[in-house]
Amino acid sequence: MSEYGPIIESKAELTAYLEGGSKPDRASWRIGSEHEKFVFHRADNAPLAYEGTDGRPGIHDVLKAFVDRGWNGIGEGDHIIAAEKDGASITLEPGGQFELSGAPLETLHETCNETSAHLRDVKAIGETLGIGFLGLGFHPVLKRENVPVMPKGRYNIMRAYMPTKGSLGLDMMLRTCTVQVNLDFADEADMVEKFRLSLALQPLATALFANSPFKEGRPNGMKSYRSHIWTDTDPDRCGMLPFVFEPGMGFERYTDYLLDVPMYFVKRDGKYINAAGQSFRDFMAGKLPALPGEKPTMEDFKDHMTTAFPEVRLKRYLEMRGADAGPWSRLCALPAFWVGLLYDANAQTAAYDLVKGWSVADMEALRVDVPTHGLDATIQGRSLQDLSLDVLKIADSGLKARNMASTCGETEQGFLADLFETARSGKAPADILMDRYNGEWGGDVTRVFADFAY
Template sequence: MSETETHIHSKAELVAHLEDGRAPDRGTWRIGSEHEKFVYHRADNSPLTYAGGDGRPGIRDVLNAFAARGWTPVTEDGNIIAAVQNGASITLEPGGQFELSGAPLENIHQTCDETSSHLRMAREIGEDLNIGFLGLGFHPTLKREDVPVMPKARYDIMRAYMPTRGTLGLDMMLRTCTVQVNLDFADEADMVEKFRVSLALQPFATALFANSPFREGRPSGFKSLRSHVWTDTDPDRTGMLGFVFEDGMGFERYVDHVLDVPMYFVRRGGRYIDAAGQSFRDFLDGRLPALPGEKPTMEDWKDHMTTLFPEVRLKTFLEMRGADGGPWSRLCALPALWVGLLYDADAQRAAWDLVRDWPLGEISALRDAVPKGGMATPFRGRAVIDWARDILDIADRGLKARGRLSASGDSEQGYLKPLWDTVENGESPAKRLLRLYDTEWAGDAARVFEAERY
């Protein structure tokens, strides 16, 4: 613990931390985009180990290649585990998935430029090292036991604890990739409405972005296997958060929820201390078994909040977490969808009017059905694809009303095109991959590596 960190003594301080996220001036709202991708050797589609060997590059070499191009390396126990530049960061997921966490930017043109610049650099590095980067929601060929594990101490703790809470937690850690967007809110009431709207509509994003139909080289029976994996990962820290729709929802209610989620770890002096299953409430009282007599810092609280994985997550902003990793264009389409729905007052009102009378039980049932049924999933007398048209129309109007134009005069509305194409032709990314698998790929799922490489 650094000398500048102070200990937390009350729940009120935790509530105040979330309240610090309020941004009453809509002009200050920012967009933070994130995406993950698998890294593989192009010669045989095998995954990169951390260190590499036998003349083959490892994940370490990839991170060093970014560092050689101007990114600042971040190390842990002497290993490079991340790189940062201009408010953005490249980090490693447990199975070596590369994640770009973008800087908070003003419009989708900027977020898409940031993503495109990163992927162009990744492609350049890929040519140098003979590796590829693949955007899918679930690894198409690897068995769980064949995924190399990255040297990050927090993941050792999570890998030991996950199997005690569900059967698919290790799959989530090692074999999935997502794309998400992080958005601001004006005040507590705005946060609650945005939270409710985005939770209710998250299954539609899952269907539109479904892109994980394969498991170990064969069709899995799911359009979004990634989304299905979350249904049996850890019930304490995943799901649709029914309490968000209840009276009394606000910053304090969310803090109470986070306090009741068992911990994973505590960081001290660059070390991860195993606190798996222990209570942050006990930590507040100085009774954490892993650190007897010690009280938490705000950094401990921030760490703990990152170990919750619901469909929408609250920090000092809201994270939309329901979409599969996917093609380049859809990495720009996801922020366009949610910004269109939630960053224009009229669009947000229309989205809330759409979902406000939906019973929680029906929303939850839809969330569980969509990973398999995709766009054809029935909901309240219509198919998801029909609802998606209405949702896209609201988002389109929201982006038009924002009026944020690129240097060449293009509207942010253009980033929705891949989603409009999906509702027009009825083919999600997953459905397209299954069609290719059944036709020109002749049952060879490994063809996806070259077909979908960035």
């Protein structure tokens, strides 16, 4: 026991912690949705600094506005950096992106209601403060050096370390936004199948939700520049995780992966200690250079888990991480896509049958192609647009089988409507943006702030 909690004595404790997320009772499975958005001044589309300047509000004021609406503020040092309410939280990404991490909820109706209530608050606060919120995968106009940096200790460490591992890590931190969903598993075997299936189909989700065709005021030549950024962020902690498809995959194998991911930091007394590039295995042996003689607690391991960034991340649940942020309806569609595939046994089996013949090389090649080609990318000679219709039909069947109706009698299947339209037309959100850019916008990217703000 240290003053910071019980010491981790063995790798088996870490494996047991992950395995403790198993929920054999399907009725206990929940849906946790997350989404990020950029914040900007409506007068000139400029980003918000943390502190307001020249009479203009800052990120601090936005968080305070949520506190005034009943949220509980969370501080770091002298700064409010997050807020919590009813199991949900609002946090800040490094460049001031606002993230809602929703509470674990039972149905898609509940998760979409939560998202809608949050965005109504966002809109009301925005009208009061003269600011807007925008859901895109990559900031459409800002240069990296012009992005205000948030006062969070872990981000200072990451900003210094990122450029040593890849050329686009700082862009990932400062100029991207995503939408995610967190889902449960029954046991180790179910976790492994869900992990393999969701990794294989993550590029398809990227293509369906592709929404980042602009960079610094002009087209960037891609449909999901956000997704491309992850290919040159940090090979030690990103990617498709080929080992997940190997025999012997399980909680222990993923624990080994986490132990091999280089550290960023250790948190002590509310402060972040720089341990960038150091080994968690050394930490467990009491040989961490940043804290000689000290051994980790489970809280240290939980912090370390958040510094791995694969396309699908295992905690005590699975995080789907492949989609760009986007319009209001897409924030409800992303959880519907994955819940339909993974929360009904027959749907999961049908979806797994579609991908089980894909090789790791096939999937890696698809992952590289999708940011540029989107639904036109192919795997084993088949376009993702064609594949997406089959996958969406399976997801629809899974939602139908769940038979979770809203209080108005609506099914969860309706949340897939936008995705079916994308699959049939071949037009992802990025394609719609490019149509506007080449048409009514007359090449003016800044029109996105007025036309697509929440």
